[in-house]
Amino acid sequence: MSYKLEAENINVHYGSNHVIKNVSMKLQPNTVTAFIGPSGCGKSTFLRCLNRMNDYIDLFHLDGKIKVDGKNIYDKKVRVEELRKQIGMVFQKPNPFPKSIYENVVYGLRIQGINKKSILDETVERSLQQAALWEEVKDDLKKSALQLSGGQQQRLCIARTLATNPTVLLMDEPASALDPISTSKVEELIHDLKKDLTIIIVTHNMQQAARVSDTTAFFYLGDLVEMDATKVMFTNPRETQTQNYITGRFG
């Protein structure tokens, strides 16, 4: 069995702060993995290691290996811009560019120097359809993305990420700023996208983790406490810490 993503003995320091402690995990392709844990447990930091979004932070230091399709992404030969096209990211707060819907979606292509209209048009339709936003905005692609509702903005951000054809999608609490209806739309989307992508989602919402994920990983104070099939984690976890967190006794 080949894994889509393997992390081996990852340690992260911010200066003298040891924020990720010897975390290893293996993820199979076309699965959804949920990272849960109380605030400050390192789950977002770990997520950001997977597409090297922490590179620009001063004092950030990582040891260990993260392999995507068997290749170490922290290898010197890897160009981080290429990597991020392959490993897309959706953020906590919808963060569309102050541009039109169309320009938001094609941004990832334009920065690669792709400006041919037929390709761009095609990508816009495909990505918006994948993100379940096409029907709502297809007559209004020139409208500013900032005029969309929060839920629509978040789906636009997902579409924008899908435009560069990533194989892994990282989502950092993608629904925490959304209302329940928009949240369920995003969750449905995660279900649909699973057939093409490997998805990792950070969430504070236990029900959400239970609903969308195949595998759940529980982080606490920089340690990966437990990782197992979601069903097992929520019904019969090995560790009492996991049990306490999932049942809401702390966190």
Place this chain on the structure above:
Amino acid sequence: MSEVNWNRIKDRSFKYFGIGCTVFGLSVLVVFLLSIIIQGVARIDWDFITSMPSRFAEKAGILPALIGTLWILVLTAAISIPIGVASGVYLEEYGKKNRFAKFLEINIANLAGVPSIIYGLLGLEIFGRIMAMGGSILAGSCTLALLILPVVIVSTREAIKAVPDTLRQASYGLGASKWQTLSRQVIPASAGGIVTGIILAISRAIGETAPLIVVGALVFVPFVPSGPMDQFTVLPIQIFNWVSRPEKEFGVNAAAAIIILLLVTFVMNGIALYLRNRWQKKIKW
């Protein structure tokens, strides 16, 4: 007296104190403007704008000074904008945030407070003598560009700092390089603030007198400068020249020239406001 009443009195008295201060500041400005306008506005006509200076007050005009001011304005902008904006972007986006950067930051802010005549002396030595530009428009512009660089740098940094980090993250996340992120997202998003800072800085530059006198701007220029290496004068120097004369008629000329200089400054500030509103309306976070 109860605590609540006391607080209300404090609240109200501060409000009236604030109103008093505002009225005082504004009325001084209004009195100044009125007295200048009453003195000078009748003197302004097409001849006044298009005539050479003269030792006869009624024949004297401001053409060389006005053209000189416009030359200085354009050249100073051309020199200070690229250098200042690029430095601001570098310091904010590329420079490491260590102790040296703090030191640099404090010193750039301090440079903005150095008296302008010091810049004049620096310009005289470096541009006038060492680089042999003499008392030319170019030497004057270089000097003024130095003078306003700190302001341009600081306002560029402030404008860039105001761009939310989520925007950068979004761009990086899609595989954009640092330069692409800057040129396609960060700089356009901060353009309103950057442009406002530049225009306010340049408005200050065209009102400067002392550094230009030191660099070697002339007081009496009976020709229109035609290139950056020409000798020149500017409106503030012309005004200074006129008010220092004993004849009353020259005082009227000075008032008229002040009105023209104020108009140039107001137009610049108007453009700054317009640009800022236009760009800020487009971008809401």
